[in-house]
Amino acid sequence: MSYQIRPACAADNEAILSLLQGTPQQGAVTLNFERQPDYFRGAKVTCEQPDVWVAEPRDARGKVSAVYNVGWRSLWINGEVRRVRYAHDLRIDPEYRNGMILHRLFRQLRKQLAEGEWMQTTVLHDNQASLSTVASGRAGLPVYYPAGTIETSMLYTRARKARLPADITLRQTNEVDLPEMATLLNRQGRQKQFFPYWDVQRVRGDDYFYGMGPGNFLGLWVKGELKGLLGFWDQKAIKQTRVLGYAKGMGLMRHLYNSHSMLRGGMRLPAPGGVLSYLTLHSLVVENDDPELLRLLLDHAVSFFHGRFDALVCGFFANDPLAKVPARYRRRLLLSEHFLVSFDGDPREQLDSDRPWYVEVARL
CATH class of the missing domain: 3.40.630.30 (Gcn5-related N-acetyltransferase (GNAT))
Structure with missing residues (x-):
């Protein structure tokens, strides 16, 4: 399969959103992390200066088979303000995951980074597929140096x-x-x-x-x-956590769980297709x-x-x-x-x- 790996543009918005919708996280509750209605609006919130790239199959112009963002943010490092890249939103269409696309993406990334430049990234603890691939230290990939565990609380x-x-x-x-x-x-x-x-x-x-x-x-x-x-x-x-479905039995338990949540407080589980209701804290x-x-x-x-x-x-x-x-x-x-x-x-x-x-x- 031949790809053109290039900077993303506004015309790619719908194709990127479609890719994000097609790569849910499986589990007892199937979740999709979406960026409706404008991927690039959310990219400008994650990074002050986004650096978004896509892989486009040469025989399917307009389709996005992979995307990643390695934009910069201004952070305090050692008591001084520095621009640091944050690598995120790496998504690959399941149809293309068995080829060489990941290595080609990282070869492109190597060209983007300055000598000695490093990035931050995070991988969900339950995302064993990512931990065993991009964080595995395979030849041709950058080294992922463990730098702490993050506890996100709802x-x-x-x-x-x-x-x-x-x-x-x-x-x-x-x-x-x-x-x-x-x-x-x-x-x-x-x-x-x-x-x-x-x-x-x-x-x-x-x-x-x-x-x-x-x-x-x-x-x-x-x-x-x-x-x-x-x-x-x-x-x-700018971003939503959408519930796509529930494992067998969870659908029936959802109503009991929601009744309990109304009485004692908790995250109410919406019907498939609905989004979770939460407010993000910062600073x-x-x-x-x-x-x-x-x-x-x-x-x-x-x-x-x-x-x-x-x-x-x-x-x-x-x-x-x-x-x-x-x-x-x-x-x-x-x-x-x-x-x-x-x-x-x-x-x-x-x-x-x-x-x-x-x-x-x-x-x-």
Whole structure:
């Protein structure tokens, strides 16, 4: 099979969306991770500067048999802001998986990377097919260096009464708070590895912050000083988790499970074809990584959004002390393996070992 591997363009949108729809994740619940209605709009949220490539069969012009994005984001690395690639959205049409297409894609990728350049990527822990192929170290592929496990939590919303200490104020942010928010985000970001660089003025309409505004945060003030932030982002307009079907028996259990969820809180399972109802959290920072301040923010959030969303999605590296806070809530846990990918040696040796690692699940 002969392919043309080329940069993607706007005309490829429908073909890419079709490819994404045709590569679901199988299991007791068959899920599809979609980017309707515009793949490129979502690509501009995942990466500040997308770098999307497609493989087009030469005998089927207009068809996309594979896609990947290795765009750049601005991150704090060793206390400085650097542009780092994030490799994601690698999808190959099942019809073409038995050929040499994966190796051809990686040969193209090798040409794109500068000397010594490395990338981040994540692979779902349950995605054994990917872990055994692209992360296997086969000849011609870059090396995937293990770099931590990510715990993504779906915290079930529910009504609860949270009492704040007398010296603490917790409220939704607004335009006036932006300078103070920028100070906190960049002070905290500089201390961590992989924390996104924030220019909060961009929340007024930048593509990288599509659907976000100055009010899309909960702020926590201690004695009048901003000490914690929790961003929230409804991303249904750019990506969806759609339920395509249920394993035998699960369809009947769905109604019982949903009744239980209405009483105790939980992710309601839609009929096949429906999408899951969740809100993505981002920019979770608290002064001195104080778990008690994070607990106050999450307590407020799970109650504040109850009735509008079934769950709140947040993520931490498993070795982050703050990862213990989401474990206190009723949740569903999803594990992912984080890798640093390079053709030119181990990037982990370049990282300061005393800085905690951060993951922004809203941009995965």
